Amino acid sequence: MFRVLSLAIVLSLSVLMVLPGTYTPVRAINQTNPLRFSPFGPFTQQMIIHFYSDFTVMFQHFQLGEIDISDWPLQSSADISTFCSNADFFCTSPQPQLGYFGQELNSHTPFMGIALTQARTTSPPSYTTTSTAAGCSSGFGSLTVTVRNQETSSIVLDSLNALTVANQPSGSPSATVSDSGGSTPNGVYNIPCILAGTYSLRSSVYNATGTTVAIGSATTTSGTLNANWNSPSNVRPTRNRALLGAAIAHLLDDPEFVSSTFGPVASAPCAFMVLAQGQVCPTGTTSSYQCLLPPLATPAPCPALNPLGGAATQNDNAECQFGNHLWLNVIGCASGATGHDLGPYNVGDDRVNVNARFWNTGAFGVVQGYSGHDDLRAACDDLVSMGLTLSPSTATCNDVANAADLTTDPGTYAHIVPAGDGHIKYYIRSNFGRQQFGQVIADTLNYLFGTPQNRAAQTGFVGTVCYGQCPQYTPRYYTFTQVQSCVFADTPASGGSPDCWQLYTAGQGFDPTADQYYLNRNSIQTGTICAGVAAFKPNNYDFWCDPQTDTDSNAGEFSATLAISGQFFQRALLDELNNAVSIPGFSFVDTFAENNGFNLQQCTTQCSPTQSSIVNTVGFGTLAGSAYYTLLNARQVPGYTAHVAAYQPIPGLIRRGFSQDTSNLSPFTFNSVWEGDVLADIYDTMLSPDPNTSGGNTQFIDWGTTSHSSRFNANELGCNSINGCSIGVTTQIWHIRNDWKFSDGNDVKASDVAYSIIAYRDVPSSLLQGYVVNVVSAFGLDCGAGQPCKTLQVKLQGQSSLFEYNIGATQYVLEKSLWAPYCGDPPIPGGTCASPLFDPMYPSANSPGIEVGPGPWSCIAPISGTGVSAGHVGGPCAETSTALTGGAITRDGRILLQANTFNARCCPTGPTSTGSSLYRISYADHNNDGVVNILDLADVASHYGTTDSYWVNPNIATGSTVGAVDLATVAIYFGHGTTTPFAPETLFQVDPQVDPFFCPSNGC
Known part of the structure; x- marks a missing residue:
């Protein structure tokens, strides 16, 4: 207290x-x-972003x-x-934050010489006929298939998997069936009588690529489909990776840390997610975690304590899976056990205060969070199970845990012996919360390995934990820009090393759905380390490469409905639990x-x-x-x-x-929320989510489009350089607004959006590529000579409920003519714009910037500088106290933005408001239903030649009667609106003044 x-x-x-x-x-x-x-908007004409570089x-x-x-x-x-x-x-x-802070582990870097991954070798999928019998009428045959995962040597028992057979080469007829066992799957799939012939076999979840079966006439054929995990990874995790994650998870009593350090302003996550995304905590999680479930969800909210006895929970199974805690009273760990873990790898509620022991030095603001005896013993068990040893050789992990309770330094005590180079490279961020739980873990690691932090002032002290690169043995905390090159740019493409770090206190913002299991945990996002294409800053920078996680996250990302997607992401959550991939820290209640x-x-x-x-x-x-x-x-x-x-x-x-600096203000290399803040204001996307909605209830407004549609062809072949070829293609059509313009006044064309999507896929973009890795093609359908180039077609492999969001709401729109000289046309993998050294704010610090987009804010050079004149649209619009600067901005630097008067939704106020596109749309939408439609066109036509007080408007046309210009204005904006595809009354919590010019302030 x-x-x-x-x-x-x-x-x-x-x-x-x-x-x-x-x-x-x-x-x-x-x-x-x-x-x-x-x-x-914007309603305010200027914005200055001031950098303070510290929270x-x-x-x-x-x-x-x-x-x-x-x-x-x-x-x-x-x-x-x-x-x-x-x-x-x-x-x-x-409100609960749609974000998370936690401990991450680099799976590529060996831990004290112990490998955390191993090579993955697979055999091609195959089908083997086991029997045939008479059946069906002449010309038709049936098929019974048992699906087997040949990587695990087990029958696939998966109620969500579907098996499709398609006649070759036409693809028709075809049939899709689920496991014949339904909710209690048995691995057997029964295809009823179908036209005899040769058929391909496809699994909706597993990799069965290239398999075929001959269905004979008047025959029932039975056989086995030998499938693989649906994963491109060249490695798989070792058992030691899960042991290491479990050990480190035991070092932080997260609920005690969060409640004592933050009080009501944060909660303790139970997994690599937040509940607003629709996922649920592993069973057995108690109410000390953020585990209140969404409305009407089942099971019931988490209990304060798990009752003794009963079945093992998911948390218990994860804890006891290694068979190395035979002393622990958790069901599944010890014979006759009746207890349960409180949460993921959390044995007990340990209210251990900072400085209560000789070794737990703490950081400013730490109150509690250090683990007690049983969790320390379990952590020691896990580390010893990795092959590490104890000193003295007669010691046990119980001795190690007992010594932790000493209040004075005993000089020597039972501890784990460091192996390999004897060090752990640990990057702890400086912001409040991450610094504190990072220090708890660092202190405990130093204690366990016999180099307690309290001895750091002693001459010749060599710690186990290096705070950054060795020999930094005293605590040091890092800003975002200080960890960029080591933690994020850790691939050969960037000149970095995937072994630069071992532990990192990470922060993560989440999408409305739990697609972080695909974007941040799928092997294809590792920039060739495990799979994928070369990237300077891979999304999966901690190189978690697990074929099972890949399979579940792929299925989640490419499911036809949000409900099914959520079930697969829940599986990925459990994959993470069983492998202790991440250690949750805290999530703000903002x-x-x-x-x-x-x-x-x-x-x-x-x-x-x-x-x-x-x-x-x-x-x-x-x-x-x-x-x-x-x-x-x-x-x-x-x-x-x-x-x-x-x-x-x-x-x-x-x-x-x-509160933090920026390094890369480029859509290709940005890597922080501060960099994303600036880019979103300048570049913008085709769709915009209603900010008062989230998850499955998100309302997407046609922002830079008038409408969009999608269809799926199950028999179409789609190929790209990342995934190869697959059957089943989604085709999207996007209609670009006539009045959508870049901040330099040029029209946004379908060709600009298409170029942006392909560039983010192929160059690639560090954060945006993950949303478009399955894009087959993108191009304008009406971009010939004399055509408007306003209809965009995007083709994607597979089918997904997330495609609308992925393409429409995440892809910043570039002006092709400005970026093609740096990215290539078509975009070149690893091109100039892929490099973090390329600065679009101020190229080479001697050329005009190309920070030009259709967003609400414009980057305009405030003063002249080397190679650039004041007033240049595109920047540089950042400055130090003495001169212009590029995108790498530090303490007391500033970014100066102005309202983009060319923006389709500008300007409700200011000197250009009555001449703006927004004004003309508001005028054309006479009945204020959010879109210019036939009712508005009929209204203005019916008043043609009259002196109607509404349609006669000097800001639209001269004259005292409704004329051709007035009629043409409504016609030009036909189909355009401010709230489409929603009516204002159905758009959640929209300002009732949907027309800022012709409605009163309290609404129309």
């Missing part, structure tokens, strides 16, 4: 010391109702009145008390502080409390990388006066604070 109280006092005092002048607390106006959004420094400058919109949630109860009681700040309602001058919920007469401004995006709030709608909608309350003058907003300006 003393430690918690001291921390709260220190944080509160540090905040109060930076307040300007004398401050008298006045109660804040915090979020009381949902924060609505508008599908257009604490950013909040200090927020307190000085320098920031309007923050990039990071409040990190403690003390923060919330301080910020949210200040009447000049507005605090959003708390509350963000913003300048109260932008809080329209306090409006009375000059504005309406239902109008948009600050948007508390579901799962993210205004977190870096996710504040798109806040920055689009943010506007100041008319006539607002701050209680303290320093907090008064500056008219016409948004001041955004960044």
Whole structure:
């Protein structure tokens, strides 16, 4: 309790010391109702992003009145008390973050000389006929197939798998059947009587490529399909990789760490996911974890404790799978055991305080989280099972765990003997939370290996843990830019080494669905280390390469429905559990502080409390990388006066604070949420999700398109250089808006979007390639001479409920003419734009930038510099205190953005508003139903030649009667809108003022 109280006092005092002048607390106006959004903007014409390079420094400058919109949630109860009681700040309602922080392990790097992966060798899939018998009428035959996984030498028992037989070479007739056992699968698939002939065999989950069977006339044929995991990986994990992960997981008592360090502002995840994605915790997880399930989900919410006895839970099975905890009272570990783990690799609730033992030194803010006797003993068991030894040789892991409770250094004690080079290269990030749980794990590793951290001041101390590269034996914590080259650029393509690091305290933002098991855990995302194509910064940078995980994540990514996709991702979650791939740390329950001058919920007469401004995006709030709608909608309350003058907003300006630096402001090499924050504002995508929806309820607005559609052909062949060829192709058609323009005024063509998609696939993009690895082709259907080039066709291998999101909502649109000189035409793998050294903000620091996109913000050079003139659209729009700079920006650097007046959804305010595309769409959509349609066209036509007060508008055409220009304006925008494909009343929590020009502030 003393430690918690001291921390709260220190944080509160540090905040109060930076307040300007004398401050008298006045109660804040915090979020009381949902924060609505508008599908257009920006409402404020300029934005300055100031780099503070540190989370604490950013909040200090927020307190000085320098920031309007923050990039990071409040990190403690003390923060919330301080910020949210200040009447000049507005605090959003708390919500679980769609993100996660946890411990990651590099599976490529041997641990103390012990390999964590081994070569994977497979035999080609095959079919063997075992028997034939009379059956069916002449010309027809039936087939009974038993599916066997030849990599595991076992029958496939999978209720979600389907088997398809297709006549060759036409593909027709065909039949698809599921396991004949239904929900209790038996591995047998029965194809009823079908036209006799030669058929291909395809599994929906496993790899059966190239297998065929002859179905005879009037014959029933039985046989075995020998399939493989559906994985491109050249390796598979060793048992030692799972043992290592389990051991490290035992070192952190996560629920105790989170509750004591964060209180209500964070929760303890139970897996590499958050529950808002629709997944559930492994069975046996107790309520000390973030385990409240989605509404109506089953089973019931997690219990406070698991009752004694009963069946082993999924957590118990993971714990006991190695057969090395024969002393542990967990069902499945010891004969007659009746107990259960509390959570993944968590034996007991250990309330061990920092500094309670001689070796647990802690980091600032750590209160609890160190593991107790049983977890330390289990960790020791796992490490010894890897082949490590104890000193003295007569010692046991129980002796090692007992010595951990000593309060004074005994000099010598039972410990594990380091092997190999005797070191663990550990990169611990500097931000609050990651630094703390990283230090808990580092302290415990040093203790277990006989080099306790309390001896670091002794002459000649050599630790087991190197904080970064050896011989850094004293604690050191790293910013994002400091870990870039070692942790993320760890492939041969970048000149890095996949063995640069062993442990890393990671942070991860998640999509609405749990596709992180595909994007971050599939072998194809490793940049050729296990599979895939060369990449400078692979998505799967910790090189988890497991054929079973690949199979389950592939099935999840390419399922026809979200429900089936979720079931496969749940399997991938259990794959992670059983292999201890990641060790969950914490997930914020986000509350963000913003300048109260932008809080329209306090409006009375000059504005309406239902109008948009600050948007508390579901799962993210205004977190870096996710504040798109806040920055689009943010506007100041008319006539607002701050209680303290320093907090008064500056008219016409948004001041955004960044807590971390940027290195690469390129869609090909960006790797952080801060870099993504800038790129999303400039480049934009074809679809935009309603920020107040998430998961399976996400509403996608046609943002740069008027409409889109999709169809699947089960017999079409689709090929690309990454996956080879496969049967079954989805074809998407996207209709690009007529008024979608880049910030330099050029039209966005279908050819631009097609080029972007292929470039992200082939160059590739470090973070965007994962969404398009199965793209077969992308091109404009109407891009001939004299054609508008506004119809895009995209073909993809397979069928997936996620394709709409993957293609429409993730792919930043590039202007082909600007990028082709650097990426090639067609894009070249490993081209100039693939290199982290290429800076599109300021190429070679002597050329005009190409940061040009159709997004709401424009990057315009504010001053002249080497090779660039002030006013150049595309940048550089970043500066230091003395000169222009490129995308690598550090402390006190700034990015200056201006509203993109060419944007299709700009501008609801400002000097160009009445001449904007948004104004003309608002005019054409007379009935304000979110789209210009036949009703609007009929209305203007019926008033042709009249003096109708609405249709006669001097901002559209001259004259006193409705004329040809008015009619043409409606015709040009026919099919275009602001909320399509939704009507305003069905778009969730949209600002009712769907027309900023012709509707009152409280809505139409």
